[in-house]
Amino acid sequence: MDNATIDQIIDKHHGEASSLIQILLEIQGQNHWLPKEALERISERLEVPFTRIQHIATFYKAFSLVPKGRHEVHICMGTACHVRGAQRVLETVEDLTGIKPGETDLDLKYSLEIVNCLGCCALGPVMEIDGTVHGNMTPATTRDALKKYE
Amino acid sequence: MDEILLTIDGKEVAANEGMTILEAAQKIGIYIPTLCHHELLEPYGACRLCMVEIENRGRIQYVASCLYPVENNLVVRTRSEKVDKIRKMILELLLAHAPDSRDLKELAEEYGADRNRFDREASFCVHCGLCVRYCAEVKQKFAVGFVDRGTRREISFVPKIAAEECWKCKECFPLCPTEALQAAYVYVQDITAKSPFKLVL
Structure with missing residues (x-):
């Protein structure tokens, strides 16, 4: 997944930090997993600390930090x-x-x-x-x- | 601001609105054991060791004093048979995770907690969140955070940020009640033994 696609998803949610989970869900839906680069990109764009994103992404079972099948x-x-x-x-x-x-x-x-x-x-x-x-x-x-x- | 009058262990205390029971008790020098509390940080209520008995209009409740705001005519007892029992149980559960923590061992002696009561599950972390919250609230570096949940929850450093920030900071190490990190232990030893620089926290 490239940065352009991630940016597109973030822009769709107006880059609001409160839409973090929605953005993660959408990336998870398209890509089937959340690569570290994607999380870093989100962290940068939404100005949300990386630790918080990591916490949320590991907390919910809907998210995967390792590649998943189609x-x-x-x-x-x-x-x-x-x-x-x-x-x-x-x-x-x-x-x-x-x-x-x-x-x-x-x-x-x-x-x-x-x-x-x-x-x-x-x-x-x-x-x-x-x-x-x-x-x-x-x-x-x-x-x-x-x-x-x- | 209105003063609020309450009783803690039989002593009258005048507190300000918005203060917690723990703060009011500390103001008059009454000691309540805590693990996850730190003056600079928002109350968190993770360790539950500061559990006290409160009586309000004849009703008795057990609350975490680091979170509970003071109320008028509140009667607080920081030690009672039941409070001690609750604290003993909490200590025994925490000791299953960090059996060699000095802070915990001291408290265990006072409350008669048996460190071998529960099977050891030594993760050395009691999830007090002090390091995580200190890094986020005071230093605002967010180098360490929680990952996963439930029984698998643990603290984790973000290598990228840690490599830049942690070497020169390390202020979270002495905060840890269990000395979870070997490095924390070495560091505390170092500053207490020979270094002329004392860390004031």
Whole structure:
């Protein structure tokens, strides 16, 4: 992500320090992670101390300071999904992508994450990819769902 | 400005509006233990060691005296059975993080806190925020800050700023109640032992 894009996002929010989280969210949304250079640029432009930005960026789980894949795969490991076989769904995804929860593959295609409940237990086991919920997953349907994402 | 009259440990105190209980107590020489308090900094209320018992219209509450503003007719007790119990518990929890802190050990002796009560989780930082706040509020350099949250929260220097500012400042080192940084320890030793320059804080 280059400085021009970052500046554009900052200008959209009129360079106000109070819009810090909005700006971070937007960069996170476009870039999938927050590079240190981007944070430094924001710190300079908004006149917010770098420590504060660092504090906020590490506080919220929505932000990532390490590169994330284009597609964020969340697998629910809540009680309902767990007893309905979320472990097998997770194993399938791990096999297909070659990454463990919390990791990102080398092509920056997928990031895998375990969550504890997505709030739709009746659909369990649930897998969420880029915000789209896939319910009643089996290893076979998991494979099909993952293939749709490039 | 109106004077506010309150009682601390049986002594009448006249305080100004906006003062905290801790300030009022310090004014008449009553000692309340604190870790995260510093006169130059905004009250923070992180360590909770300054917990006191207050009685207002018959209601008893336990509040952090470094944050609680004085009120008329307030009755404050800085030591009571329950206050001591609360402080003992806080000390034991803090000692799990910084078992060798001199400040904590001294207080632990006074309150009978057992430093082995909880499993050690020695991070050597009790998150008092003194270094972070001192750097931000007094020095305005923002060289050190908190990162992460919850049990993983820790202090972290920004290397770029630290490289420029910290060598000549180091004023946060003696503030640390746990001597978290080895460097802080060496520095404090140094200024107390041989250096003709005494740091006044």
